[in-house]
Amino acid sequence: MDHDWMYKASYTSEIYAAGVQSFLSAAEANRVKKRSRSICCPCSVCQTFQYFEDITEIEAHLFENGFMPRYDCWSRHGESLAAFSTSSTANDTTYNDDASSLNSTYNNDSSNLDENDNHLNGPDDNLNEMLHDMETNMGDAEIENLQHLFEDAEKPLYTGSRLNKLDAVLNLSNLKSKNKWSDKSFTKLLVFLHDRMLLEDNELPISTYRAKKLMCPMGLEVERIHACPNNCILYRKRYENEHKCVVCGASRYKQKKDSDEVDDDEGPKQPGNNIDVYLSPLIDDLKTLWDLGVNLYDAYGKEHFQLHATIFCTINDFPAYDNLSGYTTKGKKACPVCENETSATRDVFSTIIFDIMVHLISHIVQEIKACGPVFLRYMYPFERYMSVLEGYVRNRHRPEGGIIEGYTSEEVIEFWQGYVKGLDSVGIPKTRHSGRLDGHARVGFKTFSPSHEDLHDAHFVVLKHMTCLAPYANEHMQMLRLTHPGKDDM
Known part of the structure; x- marks a missing residue:
């Protein structure tokens, strides 16, 4: 559907007025469908972060402030992102909605809403901001998945629940990452909660796989690149379609053995001096960041920008x-x-x-x-961090895959943590010193008043360790040596 009138027509024109009425009709229909009490306002000031139960307030905002930038698709008000993508080129839309039909719709909205429904779309957290940021920074191929994410963010976990489906899965996944639960144990927990503890109409996924699909519908892209077993080349670019190494002739694929004998030499090996072979994809990415840059979206400034980057320094161990x-x-x-x-x-x-x-x-x-x-x-902090990465490993024969899967899953949780209130960070544990420096009482807390002599001695020790006073101390010592030439420094 074409919404050019939102940004091209004057606020006082008939076309803009008719368009606003068509928007209000769609927004009210979506409110009834979602069984929500309020509607988010898409004006340039509220930007879908403020909610109103009276739709006439939103109407006043739109005539006073206009629509927020880049809201061509009314995804927060019931319009499908996928449908908008396929019909965005159509320009034959007319705006002849009857305002009286709109009035008959929202003047009777109180009879269509359950007074006991919970407000699932309220501004209790920043999910709306996150979803809007994702929508603005998304390609056409991902908009249908984003539409499902919108729906899950508004769908109650079960009838009458104050928690929505997405929020419930996020909190459970946060516990999984913080406590290092295995996928198998997490699946058993989800099944138990779904079948035994929650109401029958609950929307909780019953497997780790479904929970991950719900949290990251856009997917965390991981490119799999085959490598020569002798670390000669990577099967990418000009070697992508080769079936054997062009350097050593080794086969790209594993050979199935006829016997049951185990080769003790199999398993991960360090590439040694051939590490540059495996760094080539990183080098290509760094060249792209330096030359062309990457188009990104600034959620704070609400605008796109071209990101460039370069290497300032590297930290490595001595070998x-x-x-x-x-x-x-x-x-x-x-x-x-x-x-x-x-x-x-x-x-x-x-x-x-x-x-x-x-x-x-x-x-x-x-x-x-x-x-x-x-x-x-x-390298010490990075070597310590390796123990964290090694904790992601579930299959010891393929540690790299476990590290990638565990790290990317935790990265999703950390991303959501920035938007959802009450969702603790996975990778930052609470310090044991918490409360000791901000004035809170602790067990065994004691106070005392030092004597004048103790306070003088403490002050003197601090002065002795201040480098700015060293010239004065040296001058004083020189004067003492001249005054008492027969005395040593002690």
């Missing part, structure tokens, strides 16, 4: 010097700081215990002075 840049990390000249003088360190440390990693510790002080704290630059 990565060898894998990524070809620097020698073994032998007598392995230190990137000392280089030719590395072997001199062996005169200080015993040759039995000497190791390049031991030697690198001697440069930490100079690195801190030049670059700042170690934890901002070294």
Whole structure:
């Protein structure tokens, strides 16, 4: 349906007035269908975030403020995104709605609504904002899935429930991620809740698969790329249709064995110096971000922009010097700081215990002075995070797939967490120091008043550790040495 009148016609024109009446008719019909008490206002000020039970207030807003930008499809008021996509090129729509028929519709709306219905579409959280952001940043191929997401966000979990279907699945999935439940155990919980605890007409999905499909109908795209078993090439671009490696001749596919013998050599292996083969897709993405950029939607500014990016720096462990840049990390000249003088360190440390990693510790002080704290630059935080990623693994023979599936599922929960009130973050645990620094009483909390001497000593200790006072302290010490030449510094 063509809605050009929304942005091209004057607010005082007959075409705009007739169009507003057609919108109000559609919005009221959708309210009756959804059994909601209120309707979100799509004016340029409210932008579907404010709800009104009296439809005449929305009418006044539309004549005063106009429609919000890019609301050509009335997806929040019953119009199908899929239908709009297929008919958006039609321009033969006329606006001859009879205003009297509209009045007869919404003047009697109180008789069509159940007074005990819960307000499922109220502004209790930011789901409306999230859905609007997704709608604005979506291609035509995904709009039908988004329409289903709209419906689930408005559908009660069961008759009379204060919780909608989408909100219930989000909270349950949040618990699954935080407590590391397996897919099998989560499916059993869903079946138990659906069959034994909730009303018969409940809309709760009964499997982990259905819950994931509900939360992320657009899908989290993961491209599967075959690789040579000897880490020679990736089967992409010019090699996409090859059936064997063009370098070593190894088959692209696994060979089925006739015997039951197990090959101990099978399983994941480190690529070593061939890591650049697996980094090639990342390099292509970085080139795209640098040259062309990616068109994204700014939810805060309500506008699209072209995102460009570049690599500022990389953080790797020490062996990565060898894998990524070809620097020698073994032998007598392995230190990137000392280089030719590395072997001199062996005169200080015993040759039995000497190791390049031991030697690198001697440069930490100079690195801190030049670059700042170690934890901002070294691999330690990332190595600790690897334990988190390893926790996603369910199939030890294919750990990468488990990590990808677990990480992407948790990423969906984190995305929703930014919009849904009361949904805690999965990856950020509550600190054990919570409440100790913001004035809340704790068990065993005690107060005391220090004496004047203790307070003076504490003040003096703080002053001694302030670098800005070092010149004055040195000047004072020099004066003492001149005054008492026979005394030592102690």
